[in-house]
Amino acid sequence: MEKENEDFKILTDYILSINLWGDFNSDLDLTDFDLIEDWAIQLINLGCENEALYNLATFYKPINPDEIMPYLKRTFLELNLKEKEGDDAEICYARYHFNRVIKGEDVKSNLFRAAIFSDGNDRKSHPETELNFGVLSEIWLDMKYDPDYWYRGINISNIEQKVIEKAKWWLKNNPIN
Structure with missing residues (x-):
């Protein structure tokens, strides 16, 4: 269970860092926006009830970044989550991918x-x-x-x-x- 919690924390930090690439994101295809739906479903399964979260969980893959971002921003606001920026976002981004590497x-x-x-x-x-x-x-x-x-x-x-x-x-x- 400890590893699952750590993996979820790493995924959450990755989602909170999703704006790291800004406008370049869709051009470079370096972020997996489909993970947003997975993350939302995990939060719901953990007992988090929130309309914005339910909206995130209903997107069909492959997810269009332009369509989901307003809902993701709203979810961050409603859950009082602060987006990662700068070096902190870069570290979270690298950590997510290294976590996948070691697996x-x-x-x-x-x-x-x-x-x-x-x-x-x-x-x-x-x-x-x-x-x-x-x-x-x-x-x-x-x-x-x-x-x-x-x-x-x-x-x-x-x-x-x-x-x-x-x-x-x-x-x-x-x-x-």
Whole structure:
């Protein structure tokens, strides 16, 4: 149950950070707006009753960001939830994707998304700086075109495990506030 609560907190922080990308969101497709419906249903199942929340839970996937955002904003207001901004939002965004990485869920894609914000002002970066998440993402891309490519002991057979190990380190050293 503890892990489920932590996962829900991470998802909630991700939803509260959803405006991180602003107008670029729909163009870049870096945010999964379908998660809003899942989050709303989880809140309802936890006993939270709220008209705006019920509206969120009735959207059909795939969710159009422009259609759902007014309802999401209203839900934040009615539930007295404060949106995450700046570094805090970036950390929450990276944390959500690293949490998926350590579960082995679409590791390459989640690495790419997390790498955008994993190193920065308020984050503890892995001591192995030559192999930061951005570099690992680029190495993985290079391996797509040349499966025999390797870099500093990393190759196609061990890159996923290396990414998972580093993601675990990042999550441990950048805990939920």
